[in-house]
Amino acid sequence: MLVAASFLIAAAVGVLSFGHSTKREVASGVVLGALGAATILAALGFCPFVSDAESTEGVLGVALAATFAWMFGAGTKAVFSQKAADLGSGDIRTGAFKLGWWWPWLLLSPTLVILVFFLYLPAYRTFTLSTKLTRLGTPRVGERCLSNFSELLVTNPAVVIMLPLTAVAFIWGVGMWHRRSEPGSWGHNLTRTIRPFGILIFLYSLYFIFENENGGYRLIYLNTVVISSSIVIVSMVAGLALAYLTFQNVRGITVYRTLLIWPYAISPPVAGILFFMMFNATGGIFAALANDFGFDFPNYATNSTLARLTIILASVWKLLGYNLLFFLAGLQTVPRDQIEAAALDGANAIQRFRSIVMPALGPIAFFLLITNLTFSFFDVYGTIDFLTKGAPAGATSVAIYELIRVGVDNGDLGRGAAQSVVLFLAVIGLTAWQFKQSEGRISYGSA
Amino acid sequence: MAARDGGGLSLNVGKPGLLRGRRWPTHVLIWGSMLIILFPLAYAALVSTQTNAEVFRFQLTPGSGLGKHFDQVWNDRNLGRLMWNSFVQAFLITGAKTVLSLLAGLAFVYFSFRGKWLVFFFVLITLMMPTEVMILALFRIVADLGWRNSMAGLVVPFAASATGAFLFRQHFANLPRDLSEASQIDGATPLQFLFKILIPLSWNVIGALAVIQFVFVWNMYLWPVLIISDRDQQVVQVGLQGLATLDTGLTFGPLMLAALLVSIPPAIVFIALQKPFMSGFALTADK
Numbered sequence: 138m139l140v141a142a143s144f145l146i147a148a149a150v151g152v153l154s155f156g157h158s159t160k161r162e163v164a165s166g167v168v169l170g171a172l173g174a175a176t177i178l179a180a181l182g183f184c185p186f187v188s189d190a191e192s193t194e195g196v197l198g199v200a201l202a203a204t205f206a207w208m209f210g211a212g213t214k215a216v217f218s219q220k221a222a223d224l225g226s227g228d229i230r231t232g233a234f235k236l237g238w239w240w241p242w243l244l245l246s247p248t249l250v251i252l253v254f255f256l257y258l259p260a261y262r263t264f265t266l267s268t269k270l271t272r273l274g275t276p277r278v279g280e281r282c283l284s285n286f287s288e289l290l291v292t293n294p295a296v297v298i299m300l301p302l303t304a305v306a307f308i309w310g311v312g313m314w315h316r317r318s319e320p321g322s323w324g325h326n327l328t329r330t331i332r333p334f335g336i337l338i339f340l341y342s343l344y345f346i347f348e349n350e351n352g353g354y355r356l357i358y359l360n361t362v363v364i365s366s367s368i369v370i371v372s373m374v375a376g377l378a379l380a381y382l383t384f385q386n387v388r389g390i391t392v393y394r395t396l397l398i399w400p401y402a403i404s405p406p407v408a409g410i411l412f413f414m415m416f417n418a419t420g421g422i423f424a425a426l427a428n429d430f431g432f433d434f435p436n437y438a439t440n441s442t443l444a445r446l447t448i449i450l451a452s453v454w455k456l457l458g459y460n461l462l463f464f465l466a467g468l469q470t471v472p473r474d475q476i477e478a479a480a481l482d483g484a485n486a487i488q489r490f491r492s493i494v495m496p497a498l499g500p501i502a503f504f505l506l507i508t509n510l511t512f513s514f515f516d517v518y519g520t521i522d523f524l525t526k527g528a529p530a531g532a533t534s535v536a537i538y539e540l541i542r543v544g545v546d547n548g549d550l551g552r553g554a555a556q557s558v559v560l561f562l563a564v565i566g567l568t569a570w571q572f573k574q575s576e577g578r579i580s581y582g583s584a
Numbered sequence: 585m586a587a588r589d590g591g592g593l594s595l596n597v598g599k600p601g602l603l604r605g606r607r608w609p610t611h612v613l614i615w616g617s618m619l620i621i622l623f624p625l626a627y628a629a630l631v632s633t634q635t636n637a638e639v640f641r642f643q644l645t646p647g648s649g650l651g652k653h654f655d656q657v658w659n660d661r662n663l664g665r666l667m668w669n670s671f672v673q674a675f676l677i678t679g680a681k682t683v684l685s686l687l688a689g690l691a692f693v694y695f696s697f698r699g700k701w702l703v704f705f706f707v708l709i710t711l712m713m714p715t716e717v718m719i720l721a722l723f724r725i726v727a728d729l730g731w732r733n734s735m736a737g738l739v740v741p742f743a744a745s746a747t748g749a750f751l752f753r754q755h756f757a758n759l760p761r762d763l764s765e766a767s768q769i770d771g772a773t774p775l776q777f778l779f780k781i782l783i784p785l786s787w788n789v790i791g792a793l794a795v796i797q798f799v800f801v802w803n804m805y806l807w808p809v810l811i812i813s814d815r816d817q818q819v820v821q822v823g824l825q826g827l828a829t830l831d832t833g834l835t836f837g838p839l840m841l842a843a844l845l846v847s848i849p850p851a852i853v854f855i856a857l858q859k860p861f862m863s864g865f866a867l868t869a870d871k
Contacts, residue, residue: 216705233696234764234774244691244774245703248684251744255722256710262721379617387610395858396618400625402850404803406821410843411624413828414631420836422627425642454624462862515716519805519821537716537806544720545810553720561717568712 139186140178143199147174147206154210166210173209174202180264184282194283196294208565215572263561266554273548285555289354290346297346304342308335336570352531354539354556361535364448365513372453373505376460377498383461384468394465401458405516409523412451416443437525441532444525448533451520456512460505467501468494506571514564536560625844632841639836653838657827663842665816666823671849673738673819674801680743681797682790689752690778694764710746716806723810733814742801748793755789756782791860799850820846 151170156162178185178198185198234240267286270279290297312335315328340362347355383394418424418436427434437443471494479489518537521527527534527542534542540560544553631639634647657663692704715722722741731737759782767777783790808819815823824846827839854861 212709234694234768234777236695236774238697240774241691241695241697241700244687244695248688248707248744248749249703251684251740252707252710252746255725255741255744256713256715256718259715259718259721259725260713262725263718266721266724382610382613382617385610387607387614390614393614393618395855397621399851399854400621402799402854403847404805404821404850406803406805406824407843407847410824410839411628414628414836414840415624417834417836420631420636420639420834422642454621457621466862511714515714515806516803518716519803522805523824540720541806545723550720550724557717557720561713564714564717565712 139195139199140183143178143186143202144171144174146199147171147202150203150206151210154207155214165213169209169213170206173205173207176209177201177205177264180261181268181283182265182280184268184280187282193287193290193292193294193297196298197283197286197290200298204562211569260561263554263557266550267558269551269554271550273545273550281551285552286558288552289348289555289559291348300342300345301339304339308332308338311335354559356531357534357536357539360445360531360533361514364445364452364517364533364535365510367449368452368456368513368517369506369509371449372456372460372509373502375453376457376505377464379457379461380464380468384465394461398458398462400455401462403455405452405455405519406523408451408455409520412447412454412520413524416447439529441529444529444533447524448517448521451524452513452517455520456509460509463501463505464498467498470501471497503571507568510567511564514560536563625847628840628844631836632838632844634837636833636835636837647837649837650841653841656838657842657845661823661827661838661842662816663820663823663845666818666820667846667849669735669817670802670820672735673804674798676735676739677742677801678794678797680739681745681748682793684744685748685752685793686778686783686786686790688749689756690774690782692749692753693756694774694777707746707749715741719806719810726811731811733812733817735817737811738808738819741807745793745797748797751789751793752786755786759785788860788863791857792863795854795857795861798853802850 147170148167149170151168151173152163152166155166155169157166178201181198181201185194268280268282270281270285271277311328311331314324315332318324318328344355344358344362347353347358349355379397383390383397415421416423416437418434418438421434424434435443437447475493476489479493484492514535515537517535518541521533521535521538525533527538536556537560540553540556543549543556630644630646632653633650634643635649635652638647638649688707692700726732726737726741729737731740763781764777767781772780803821804819805821808822812818812822824839824842827842828834828836
């Protein structure tokens with residue numbers, strides 16, 4: 138019953154995500170949706186739908202099937218729309234080697250073998266592992282189906298499914314209203330104000346689907362969102378400001394630039410160590426200075442706000458050089474003649490920035506957004522491990538830190554893998570959202 | 585890079601702005617940001633010379649503990665050995681990634697074959713698959729291969745790079761087309777073409793990739809924590825663990841000294857390869 142229902146939903150989602158303007162598109166959408174659902178359900182061993190499974194698991198199973206149907210549909214569509222443009226520039230029309238068919242495969246085989254064995258295989262294994270009860274170092278394996286997932290969420294399946302869906306529907310509705318309303322009308326203006334906050338509304342709705350009781354995942358979710366988004370926003374804004382400043386030609390600028398960029402080469406653990414020193418409550422310079430002025434510097438080992446702030450500052454400090462480097466490279470692509478023309482026309486610095494500099498920096502900013510997000514999701518592990526180890530009271534335990542704590546320190550591979558899957562879906566969702574945001578605004582080169 | 589022609593590219597034009605025509609505010613702002621950004625390093629350097637008593641006295645001059653700290657870190661904790669391990673790992677991964685990416689770029693640009701775009705997206709999609717989200721499963725696979733506590737476990741899973749393959753693909757695609765025609769007329773094989781023609785034209789891209797990969801591997805932390813448990817096989821970032829509690833209670837000096845020592849090799853690589861690094865990026869950003 139549920140298997141049939143999930144495949145029907147998957148097919149519908151596949152059509153929605155792939156397109157429905159021609160019969161062929163609808164058929165491909167159905168196939169892709171079903172394929173997506175089949176892939177994830179096979180990885181899970183169809184366990185959500187056995188007769189003694191709990192209702193929550195059935196609902197989660199359908200939701201996962203729909204998610205993968207959407208990923209397959211939208212992913213394939215993206216691939217097809219990119220195919221023509223992308224291969225056109227990278228493909229060689231003349232001068233290709235005309236040798237045996239196996240030549241290119243021979244050249245590609247080392248890369249492909251490593252990607253298959255050390256990326257695709259572990260990705261698949263993460264899904265199969267996530268339904269198991271298995272401990273590090275013991276061969277025994279128990280079946281848990283989706284209990285590893287339902288533990289992370291609140292017990293009410295209606296909340297888990299409906300809340301994010303309502304948020305998405307609201308955002309879609311606002312977007313639709315915006316497109317249909319007259320430019321200049323109050324509805325148009327109102328929706329234009331609301332639209333940029335769509336992602337915040339969605340993130341806020343997700344906050345309520347995670348379990349809150351006894352050490353639930355909600356705190357981890359909150360930590361991850363707060364710490365990651367702060368790191369990305371602050372380091373990108375500061376990086377751009379610094380790039381603007383050092384783009385000018387003053388004496389010694391090459392040396393300045395090198396000095397400002399090279400903290401990029403410093404590791405996240407070392408960044409953690411340096412900030413551990415500065416913010417230390419007994420020997421650190423800030424505590425000593427605060428003492429001299431007669432007040433107490435809070436201890437980040439007990440003050441959760443300061444603990445988060447220290448992690449954010451250490452990560453921003455480490456990322457800044459990287460962002461500066463890429464923004465400097467990006468500023469060179471800003472068309473100078475347009476800037477001069479705009480200046481002659483009386484555009485002020487802010488107008489010039491918005492209409493000329495920002496579009497030119499688009500691809501670089503997009504690239505940096507993705508790399509910075511990856512950093513703030515994963516590389517922050519080293520910084521946290523040397524600074525706070527997730528303390529106080531779990532206030533700095535972000536998703537990757539919790540995943541290792543559960544999967545390795547507690548040796549609970551199955552639960553750790555379930556958290557990996559959640560993180561995986563988050564990465565895919567964020568990437569898809571970024572691509573959607575940048576659609577039509579950024580022109581790509583052949584990259 | 586804008587190093588030489590930065591003046592012509594300054595974005596301040598038109599009416600005298602905040603920074604136009606007056607150089608000293610720019611200098612002040614740049615020096616201010618340098619003070620803030622370099623302060624953690626300078627402070628660590630100061631503390632690395634101080635004994636605990638001197639740290640707690642909040643002394644602003646170099647202290648007397650540097651020799652002892654170096655002895656503790658270098659001889660007792662064997663930091664040199666760990667740095668060598670990190671260096672071997674970084675060297676092997678950087679080399680493997682460069683070679684494999686060059687081969688993949690060659691296949692993508694100078695061959696036409698069935699299913700090319702499928703392979704291309706098969707590689708492209710891995711950019712969306714960070715190792716960290718599948719690290720538990722990867723750990724199991726590598727452990728099953730018997731590669732725990734070995735250099736193979738540190739190197740092989742990271743020997744291929746989608747980023748590198750795309751970087752070279754893009755670079756090769758922008759080289760003049762008649763290069764490959766000419767060398768085919770000369771009867772060169774694809775590998776001869778790669779080594780004699782393409783690589784000499786790609787040093788900037790190779791240098792840029794090498795800096796990024798070397799720094800990436802040198803700074804790797806989570807994977808070595810999982811896969812290496814034998815202290816002699818460990819890499820240097822993980823070797824920083826436990827340095828804060830060498831004596832009874834907190835010890836700041838040795839930890840700061842070790843943190844600074846660990847940061848020297850990537851800094852050397854960055855400064856030595858700065859020119860190709862910068863121009864390699866200016867190149868990719870231009871497209």
